[in-house]
Amino acid sequence: PANHEKYEFQAEVKQLLDIVINSLYTDREIFLRELISNAADALEKIRYQKLTSQEIADADLPLEIAIQLDENNHTLTISDTGIGMTREELITNLGTIAHSGSRNFLKYVAAGEGRDVNLIGRFGVGFYAAFMVAEQVTVATRSYLPQAAGWQWSSDGAGSYTIAEATGLRRGTSITLHLKEDAREFAREAVVKRIIKQYSGFVPFPVLLNGTRVNTVQAIWTKNKNEITDEEYTEFYKYLANAYDEPLLRLHFSADAPLNINALLFVPKDNFERFGFGRLEPGVNLYCRKVLIQQQAKDILPEWLRFVKGVVDSEELPLNISRETMQDSSLLAKLRKVITSRFLKFLQEQAKSEPAKYKEFWNNFGMFIKEGAATDYTYRKELVGLLRFASSRAADGEQVSLQDYAARMKEGQKEIYFINGPSREVIEASPYLEVFRDQDIEVLFTHEPVEDYILSQLGEYEGKKLVSIDQAGLALPATPKPEGDVLNPEQVKELIEWLKEVLGEKVTEVRESTRLTGSPAIILNPDHLTGSLQRMMQVMNRD
Ligand code: ADP
Ligand code: MG
Numbered sequence: 001p002a003n004h005e006k007y008e009f010q011a012e013v014k015q016l017l018d019i020v021i022n023s024l025y026t027d028r029e030i031f032l033r034e035l036i037s038n039a040a041d042a043l044e045k046i047r048y049q050k051l052t053s054q055e056i057a058d059a060d061l062p063l064e065i066a067i068q069l070d071e072n073n074h075t076l077t078i079s080d081t082g083i084g085m086t087r088e089e090l091i092t093n094l095g096t097i098a099h100s101g102s103r104n105f106l107k108y109v110a111a112g113e114g115r116d117v118n119l120i121g122r123f124g125v126g127f128y129a130a131f132m133v134a135e136q137v138t139v140a141t142r143s144y145l146p147q148a149a150g151w152q153w154s155s156d157g158a159g160s161y162t163i164a165e166a167t168g169l170r171r172g173t174s175i176t177l178h179l180k181e182d183a184r185e186f187a188r189e190a191v192v193k194r195i196i197k198q199y200s201g202f203v204p205f206p207v208l209l210n211g212t213r214v215n216t217v218q219a220i221w222t223k224n225k226n227e228i229t230d231e232e233y234t235e236f237y238k239y240l241a242n243a244y245d246e247p248l249l250r251l252h253f254s255a256d257a258p259l260n261i262n263a264l265l266f267v268p269k270d271n272f273e274r275f276g277f278g279r280l281e282p283g284v285n286l287y288c289r290k291v292l293i294q295q296q297a298k299d300i301l302p303e304w305l306r307f308v309k310g311v312v313d314s315e316e317l318p319l320n321i322s323r324e325t326m327q328d329s330s331l332l333a334k335l336r337k338v339i340t341s342r343f344l345k346f347l348q349e350q351a352k353s354e355p356a357k358y359k360e361f362w363n364n365f366g367m368f369i370k371e372g373a374a375t376d377y378t379y380r381k382e383l384v385g386l387l388r389f390a391s392s393r394a395a396d397g398e399q400v401s402l403q404d405y406a407a408r409m410k411e412g413q414k415e416i417y418f419i420n421g422p423s424r425e426v427i428e429a430s431p432y433l434e435v436f437r438d439q440d441i442e443v444l445f446t447h448e449p450v451e452d453y454i455l456s457q458l459g460e461y462e463g464k465k466l467v468s469i470d471q472a473g474l475a476l477p478a479t480p481k482p483e484g485d486v487l488n489p490e491q492v493k494e495l496i497e498w499l500k501e502v503l504g505e506k507v508t509e510v511r512e513s514t515r516l517t518g519s520p521a522i523i524l525n526p527d528h529l530t531g532s533l534q535r536m537m538q539v540m541n542r543d
Contacts, residue, residue, distance in 0.1 A: 042082025
């Protein structure tokens with residue numbers, strides 16, 4: 001028909017659809033989770049709009065999600081009374097990849113082997129999962145803006161889609177999937193019911209299946225801790241984070257002073273940033289009395305806690321606070337302070353009570369703690385307490401804290417020692433360690449420049465200087481003078497003169513060593529930059 005305008009999908013979408021349609025056959029049922037989660041997002045948005053704007057189309061519609069199945073015609077239709085989409089929004093939201101993270105998904109699935117379709121929602125391309133089970137997808141939608149017309153979007157996923165005006169629509173979005181022949185089970189009530197229960201039990205709006213409600217709506221974070229089971233927490237986490245793993249850590253707390261807060265925070269099991277998926281988006285949603293104010297709120301936690309997933313609900317936030325002015329709200333700053341401090345305290349407690357878990361946390365997420373320790377002075381003290389290092393006293397793969405170190409320092413030892421090296425083997429084979437081994441003094445091993453940076457910036461821990469052992473002038477008792485056939489002072493002087501001549505400008509000084517027992521010579525740093533930091537600065541100065 002003439003009023004059907006045809007559009008090409010953006011190239012990346014085409015690529016994505018090609019993969020979705022032709023090579024993802026397992027776990028197809030997650031398409032429903034993605035569509036329900038989009039419907040819930042659209043409902044959260046309208047709930048928010050209702051608080052802040054005057055004019056909303058069909059203002060009295062109940063906020064809910066309805067799924068209608070037709071086994072004879074092999075269709076599944078999911079409708080919501082959410083925010084809807086304008087024509088322009090249809091084109092950008094369903095025809096292009098808007099999120100920066102989504103290109104990473106393409107890279108990820110295109111890499112083959114073990115691609116996990118479960119991750120699709122995390123990358124902000126969940127809608128396209130519909131094409132795993134449908135040969136034709138039709139979207140009928142009408143925006144909440146009172147003057148907006150209704151539109152119908154339709155595609156078989158093969159490269160293009162059509163848009164036409166549609167009359168008689170109420171506010172919200174209705175998506176109909178014409179199921180592929182091998183996906184007809186998704187029109188069966190028992191199957192769909194199981195999927196909803198499995199993946200979408202925590203959707204904060206009623207989900208109706210063929211007219212009957214299937215979920216129980218609850219804002220779990222406002223409930224009492226002892227009313228919630230571990231399973232419920234885990235289900236909620238999966239819903240919230242679009243995750244399929246179990247959370248590694250969980251903190252559920254409420255406070256009345258200085259602010260009224262209900263918070264439920266999770267640390268995932270896996271760190272996708274570490275696996276090279278690009279930078280994580282913040283993962284905490286901000287609510288006020290169970291109304292979503294901001295999804296993935298930027299300012300609720302410092303950037304270095306971007307791996308944390310969860311919900312923060314505070315009654316104190318003015319309901320009509322606009323998303324734009326939120327940034328400079330002093331209230332938000334207070335909220336951030338309380339939550340960040342509480343979370344860091346929680347990590348500290350975990351380290352004590354669950355060392356094995358903390359170790360797992362550290363191995364996966366330690367990079368964020370280091371980032372915080374290196375960049376954020378506000379929480380430096382707390383962060384330093386969370387740091388872990390390899391050590392001459394710890395077995396390979398084990399780590400120690402500065403507190404551990406300080407507690408077992410030798411009598412008379414005044415400084416805390418560390419040394420950087422690419423690996424334990426390299427460090428252990430170096431002459432730097434010699435005197436420390438002889439005198440049985442612990443040395444922390446750092447393997448990344450950021451660790452040296454933190455320790456150098458820190459300068460001291462509980463009054464003890466932090467010293468890199470590649471530096472000259474350590475406050476160590478001298479090793480006993482070797483006896484027997486040794487050089488006399490005159491010969492030593494001559495040797496030093498000769499070395500200075502040979503080495504020229506390569507060295508600033510040559511000295512008789514008081515720390516070596518086995519090795520003939522050692523190169524030390526005259527100033528207070530560790531070797532690894534000097535190398536780092538050389539690299540930076542090169543550009
Ligand atoms: P994401 O949900 O991560 O943004 P999706 O691919 O699932 O990514 O959805 C893309 C976009 O399409 C959404 O951000 C939203 O703007 C729009 N959208 C999808 N479903 C709906 C819906 N039911 N109502 C309104 N907008 C929707
Ligand atoms: Mg989505």
